[in-house]
Amino acid sequence: MKWYKIDDVAKITGLTKRTLRYYEEIGLIKPPERSNGKFRLYTDEDIEQIRKLILAREVLGFSLQELQEFLSLKEKVERHSEEYNRLSPYELQEIDQNLKQQIRMIETKMERMRKFIEELEDLRQKIQSHQNLTEKEDV
Amino acid sequence: MKWYKIDDVAKITGLTKRTLRYYEEIGLIKPPERSNGKFRLYTDEDIEQIRKLILAREVLGFSLQELQEFLSLKEKVERHSEEYNRLSPYELQEIDQNLKQQIRMIETKMERMRKFIEELEDLRQKIQSHQNLTEKEDV
DNA sequence: AGGACGCTCACGTCGCGTGAGGGTGC
DNA sequence: GGCACCCTCACGCGACGTGAGCGTCC
Numbered sequence: 001m002k003w004y005k006i007d008d009v010a011k012i013t014g015l016t017k018r019t020l021r022y023y024e025e026i027g028l029i030k031p032p033e034r035s036n037g038k039f040r041l042y043t044d045e046d047i048e049q050i051r052k053l054i055l056a057r058e059v060l061g062f063s064l065q066e067l068q069e070f071l072s073l074k075e076k077v078e079r080h081s082e083e084y085n086r087l088s089p090y091e092l093q094e095i096d097q098n099l100k101q102q103i104r105m106i107e108t109k110m111e112r113m114r115k116f117i118e119e120l121e122d123l124r125q126k127i128q129s130h131q132n133l134t135e136k137e138d139v
Numbered sequence: 140m141k142w143y144k145i146d147d148v149a150k151i152t153g154l155t156k157r158t159l160r161y162y163e164e165i166g167l168i169k170p171p172e173r174s175n176g177k178f179r180l181y182t183d184e185d186i187e188q189i190r191k192l193i194l195a196r197e198v199l200g201f202s203l204q205e206l207q208e209f210l211s212l213k214e215k216v217e218r219h220s221e222e223y224n225r226l227s228p229y230e231l232q233e234i235d236q237n238l239k240q241q242i243r244m245i246e247t248k249m250e251r252m253r254k255f256i257e258e259l260e261d262l263r264q265k266i267q268s269h270q271n272l273t274e275k276e277d278v
Numbered sequence: 279a280g281g282a283c284g285c286t287c288a289c290g291t292c293g294c295g296t297g298a299g300g301g302t303g304c
Numbered sequence: 305g306g307c308a309c310c311c312t313c314a315c316g317c318g319a320c321g322t323g324a325g326c327g328t329c330c
């Protein structure tokens with residue numbers, strides 16, 4: 001088993017050490033092992049979990065608390081496939097609605113981004129045309 | 140000329156009154172007129188400006204200071220088309236590079252979102268298959 | 279003239295950044 | 305035993321939320 005110290009994890013994930021400790025403090029990531037109760041020691045699995053967390057955070061733009069709820073929901077579903085803790089049809093229904101809403105939200109954001117990119121491209125066009133008046137070569 | 144009070148603007152734009160005042164305080168939106176130096180009175184143009192601000196904020200996810208710089212850049216280019224304040228070819232070059240980078244950044248975000256949506260759809264699939272085991276009708 | 283809405287402090291919160299002061303490990 | 309890294313307070317900051325206490329409008 002390979003162990004990573006906090007600075008390694010910071011470099012790998014791009015989070016700061018402070019952020020890693022903070023996320024642990026508020027229960028967003030599980031407390032890793034410790035060396036003699038002192039230094040934090042992370043495993044590859046820990047790092048993978050953190051990676052997923054980062055992706056969700058970036059995409060969803062939730063508060064960390066909402067993010068927490070969302071992740072626990074996801075885990076619930078994934079664990080549901082295994083023998084135990086089956087969910088009721090009603091719960092499944094609800095979760096499905098929730099997921100659909102998330103998807104719609106993200107699609108809305110993407111639509112806004114597309115429009116924004118168009119605007120930026122328009123701006124670039126304007127600039128290009130003005131450059132052609134003063135220069136002869138494009139780069 | 141139609142005048143809107145702050146609560147109207149809040150309802151129209153979706154920002155809170157506090158946020159509107161705060162954005163004014165840090166110079167992100169221009170101070171609107173006042174009734175006898177007391178109540179803030181916004182015009183349709185003010186509201187339009189605020190709308191654009193919100194769009195940029197949501198899409199870019201910058202700090203408010205960076206956002207401010209970005210917006211002034213945009214305005215610079217848009218005003219450049221008019222008779223005065225021409226920009227040097229070098230400045231134009233730089234701005235163009237800047238815009239290209241923004242576009243790339245947004246495209247990266249969109250790519251992440253696409254992947255995330257796929258994951259969510261996978262989750263939904265799992266749920267669907269489990270529902271088919273216990274129910275007969277889909278909604 | 280009363281109630282809905284506006285104003286300005288000013289303190290609280292979240293998500294970290296940034297030392298200070300001290301311990302750990304090879 | 306150095307030196308690089310770790311730890312835990314604890315205070316600061318940006319971007320607002322949330323009253324308190326008071327004025328304004330129709």
